[in-house]
Amino acid sequence: MAPSRFVFSLASALFIASAARAADANALFQQIDGIVAELSDITGLKAKSKVAYAMIDRSQLKDFLESRIKEEVKPEELRAEETTLKKLGFLPQDFDLRASTVDLLTEQAAAFYDFRKKKLFVLDTTSGQMQQTALVHELAHALADQHFNLGRFMEHGVKSDDASTARMAVMEGQASWLMTEYMARHQGQSLKDNRALMEIMSSGDFSGGQFPVLEKTPLYLRETLLFPYTKGMLFQHVVYEKLERAAFAEVFRTPPATTQQIIHPDAYFAHRRPADPPLPELPAALKRWKELAAGTMGELDHSLLLRQYAGKETAADLSPQWSGGRYRVVEQSKAGPAALQYVSEWETEEAAAGFFRAYRKVLTAKWKEINIRRDEADILTGRGDDGEFVVRLEGKRVTSLEGQPAPPL
Numbered sequence: 001m002a003p004s005r006f007v008f009s010l011a012s013a014l015f016i017a018s019a020a021r022a023a024d025a026n027a028l029f030q031q032i033d034g035i036v037a038e039l040s041d042i043t044g045l046k047a048k049s050k051v052a053y054a055m056i057d058r059s060q061l062k063d064f065l066e067s068r069i070k071e072e073v074k075p076e077e078l079r080a081e082e083t084t085l086k087k088l089g090f091l092p093q094d095f096d097l098r099a100s101t102v103d104l105l106t107e108q109a110a111a112f113y114d115f116r117k118k119k120l121f122v123l124d125t126t127s128g129q130m131q132q133t134a135l136v137h138e139l140a141h142a143l144a145d146q147h148f149n150l151g152r153f154m155e156h157g158v159k160s161d162d163a164s165t166a167r168m169a170v171m172e173g174q175a176s177w178l179m180t181e182y183m184a185r186h187q188g189q190s191l192k193d194n195r196a197l198m199e200i201m202s203s204g205d206f207s208g209g210q211f212p213v214l215e216k217t218p219l220y221l222r223e224t225l226l227f228p229y230t231k232g233m234l235f236q237h238v239v240y241e242k243l244e245r246a247a248f249a250e251v252f253r254t255p256p257a258t259t260q261q262i263i264h265p266d267a268y269f270a271h272r273r274p275a276d277p278p279l280p281e282l283p284a285a286l287k288r289w290k291e292l293a294a295g296t297m298g299e300l301d302h303s304l305l306l307r308q309y310a311g312k313e314t315a316a317d318l319s320p321q322w323s324g325g326r327y328r329v330v331e332q333s334k335a336g337p338a339a340l341q342y343v344s345e346w347e348t349e350e351a352a353a354g355f356f357r358a359y360r361k362v363l364t365a366k367w368k369e370i371n372i373r374r375d376e377a378d379i380l381t382g383r384g385d386d387g388e389f390v391v392r393l394e395g396k397r398v399t400s401l402e403g404q405p406a407p408p409l
Helices: 005-009 022-029 032-043 058-072 075-088 097-108 130-148 150-155 161-185 195-201 212-216 219-253 259-263 265-269 299-309 312-321 349-366
Strands: 052-056 111-114 119-123 290-296 322-331 338-346 371-375 379-384 387-394 397-404
Touching: 022 119, 022 130, 032 130, 032 161, 032 219, 052 058, 058 097, 058 119, 075 097, 075 290, 075 322, 075 338, 097 212, 097 219, 111 130, 119 130, 130 150, 130 161, 130 219, 150 161, 161 195, 161 219, 161 259, 161 290, 161 299, 195 219, 212 219, 219 259, 219 265, 219 299, 259 265, 259 299, 299 312, 299 322, 299 349, 312 322, 312 349, 338 349, 349 379, 349 387, 349 397
Parallel strands: 052 119
Antiparallel strands: 111 119, 290 322, 322 338, 338 397, 371 379, 379 387, 387 397
8 A cells, every 4th residue: 555646746845844935035046056066966967957946835835735636636546545545444434535635745845846847846934944955855856857757757656556655765765865965064964974863864753743734644644654755765875875876866767666675775685576465355245346446565554554553563573574465445336335355475474473463453453343253373254343354364374355245144
């Protein structure tokens, strides 16, 4: 599963808390050529053209988000995404994905680069040093776009939810790394020999009430929104340590295939590919139902699922042993019930057994009511809020069918 598709249409500088007032716009934008020249020196990527720019206010940003959603995300696609996230247990049943995402991005963004319009936008809010920081982040996007076409880069990852998240981590991680390196150099430092600084800047600590919408957002949306910036920055740093200047082009030319490769760069260098286990077969009663959504679930997804329902220690122990995962949601009709097909594969049978036990906690916690009829070492059956379920442990795989109609009496 990946974060909301329309999140990918913006490159919001989430680490930036302020931008520039209109009165400071000219002074701010006059820095563009100098910043781009310095970013080119760091990356070896030469600017091919001037970067277009404009100043907007927060209401204009919200209008932009609303129009982008209408342009790129069909209502049916949004309904499918929201339904899927709720079936998997990532969102509460009364959560409004569209409205919440717009509010979240409106709160967070201080500047963004629209890689479709090839234009940089800075918000007219407050002044200060952070305005320059926001500008550097977005100019890093603009420079990468001139060489690697960010829109096309993201589109090539849509066949796999997990790969899309990994590609977003490449895009945002590199911009965050370059933003921090630029500011460090102006303080006489460098991330190259100051990993502690890099880890502090990539910590993603947004506590303290500064971002109330973000802090109230469900864990899955919050973490998948921050992941490209935090873990993406750490990933870029490791690749840079190994390849130096060539790293900035390499991550776009040979992008990571999974979030596992972002979290564990050794897996990236080893070209570790995910397993593609088959989904459990639908029972006869559901075979005529229509597919609503289907995709992949990566290490990040499983880590968040386990963190939410089984605890941080279980997540830290099991999620690195993920090998592959898929899901599919089918429905009887738009207004009717929906069912979930799910499978995950693990490195060892012991890890799969551990996840099987943890998944019992997931089911128990994500539903208000659950009636377990069979609870054995390799099978769990019963009825939850949305219908019958069957969870199986089969060697290194765990499968689940959820939301089936009640069997005839």
